[in-house]
Amino acid sequence: MSLDDLRARVSAVLPGIRSDLEDLVRIQSVSADPARSGEVERSAQAVLALFEAEGFTARIARAFDGAPPAVIAHKPGPEGSPTVLLYAHHDVQPENDPAEWDSPPYEPTERNGRLYGRGAADDKAGIAAHLAAIRALGDDLPVGVVLFCEGEEEVGSDTLSDLLAQEKDSLSADVIVIADSGNWDIGIPALTTSLRGLVRVDVEVRTLTHAVHSGMWGGLVPDSLMTLARLIASLHDDEGNVVVEGLKSGPADDVEYPEEKLRAESGALASIRWIGSGPIVERLWTKPAISITGLDAPQVFGASNTLVPSARARITLRTAPADNTENALARLLEHLEKHTPWGAELTATVVDTGEATAIKADGPAYDIARDAFTQAWDGVRPIDMGVGGSIPFIAEFLDAFPQASVLVTGVEDPDTRAHGANEGLHLAEFERVCLAETLLLSNLASLSK
Known part of the structure; x- marks a missing residue:
């Protein structure tokens, strides 16, 4: 089937796809909110119905009774054709403060x-892109397709390992397409080939059994906030490089990241100097990064003149693709214990961890994917892109299905604002994503099973 034919087919199905996407967005499937567990169930049933309508045999799957619902659906291809697994997730992040949105968060608005x-965008548009390719190809679908739509990605995919082990035979595929990432920019597609891992630790320092008068004891007894500040400062050198010994890093693909693009996409103030050293993309993709993402301390308003006995911070470590969480956690804890000043008591509690991912993106499936992207973006070839954030479940797919070619794609762009207020899908880019996946499924038929 020619490119023009497939483009026409995608264009024809898009109005219906958009309507289906808008219906999904109206379902408040916030997996982090127990009060909305019924909405998560409703979104799973909605996804199931959409794929059943396309001739799939679909069912709800769980790792155990009470676990979040996933949708698994199958549609066989011609005899001897390869099987492609299409992944997305139907749960979403909380909307947080609706007042920060320019339109109601669960009423899709253009x-x-x-x-x-x-x-x-994240990630019901991933579901919609899969559906668009299936609907555009219709009875001409040349490959077998397995849909796997998860319902707990936004809360860490806690039961995913169990579910993958339980459903290993039904999810087995030659190619896996994970639609939960993004593209380099509007008009520039990308394949995601590396993601950093995650280690989060809550640390508490204690210097006193109780608060005491700052005038009477200041200058002799260290307060916990001062102590915690010193401990946090020990994590970086003066340039902002992470100095935790034993953390691993590696090189990144040679991708230019212009200064004006960095400023616009990061939201950094014009006066801010970048931290760290080395190539920009290495600092963002393939070197460790440490941030302080939470702090428990008395608020300034109404603060009394006392030495605070204890203080807590959440330390978020993004591990390089060359590292693993076991090593990174051990090295971080060693550093914290070594650098806690003045004999303060340190308590460190692990919040969660997630493995980094590095994909060797070569071979026939990747060649077909790059050609499909190039055609969908009118001759613009995709770049191999790293992501500084973490999607730990991708490592689980690589472990569970080592024989499969794993393609990490997505609908997001630098201004998608996933997880934040005013999350938005660029509609013209979404059409290109749908065309690219349609081309991909059409051309993967050439692979030997």
Whole structure:
């Protein structure tokens, strides 16, 4: 089937796909909110119905009774054709403060070429892209397809390992397409080939059994906030490089990241100097990064003149693709114990961890994917992109299905604002994503099973 034929087919199904996407966005499938567990169930049933309508045999799957619902659906291909697993997730992040949104978070609204709403991009648009390719190809689908739509990605995929082991035979595939990442920019597609891992630790330092008068004891007894500040400062050198000994890093692909693009996409103030040393993309993708993402301390308003006995911080370590969480956690804890000043008591509690991912993106499936992206973006070849954030479940797919070619794609762009207020899907880019996946499925038929 020619490119023009497939482009016409995708264009024809897009109005219906957008309507289906908007219906999904209206479902408040916030997996982090127990009060909305019924909405997560409703979104799973909605996804199931959409794929059943396309001739799939579909069911709800759980790792155990009470676990979040996933949707698994199958549609066989011609005899001897390869099988492609299409992944997305139907749960979403909380909307947080609705007042920060320019339109209601669960009422999809178009403004200036974007469709806004929680999940409009992450990741209900991933579901919609899969559906668009299936619907566009219709009875001409040349490969077997397995849909796996998870319901707990936004809360860490805690039961995913068990579910993958339980459903290993039904999810087995030659190629896996994970639609939960993004593209380099509007008009520039990308394949995600590396993601950093995650280690989060809550640390508490204690210097006193109780608060005491700062005038009477200041200058002799260290307060916990001063102590915690010193401990946090020990994690970086003066340039902002992470100095925890034993953490691993590696090189990144040679990708130019212009200064104006960095400023615009990061939201950094014009006066801010970048931290760290080395190539920009290495600092963002393939070197460790440590941030302080939470702090428990008395608020300034109404603060009394006392030495605070204890203080807590959440330390978020993004591990390089060359590292693993076992090593990174051990090295971080060693550093914290070594650098806690003045004999303060240190308590460290592990919040969660997630493995980094590095994909060797070569071979026939990747060649077919790059050609499909190039055609969908009118001759613009995709770049191999690293991601500084973490999607730990990708490592689980690589471990569970080592024989499969894993393609990490997605609908997001630098201004998608996933997880934040005014999350939005760029509609013109979404059409290209749908065309690229349609081309991909059409051309993967050439692979030997």
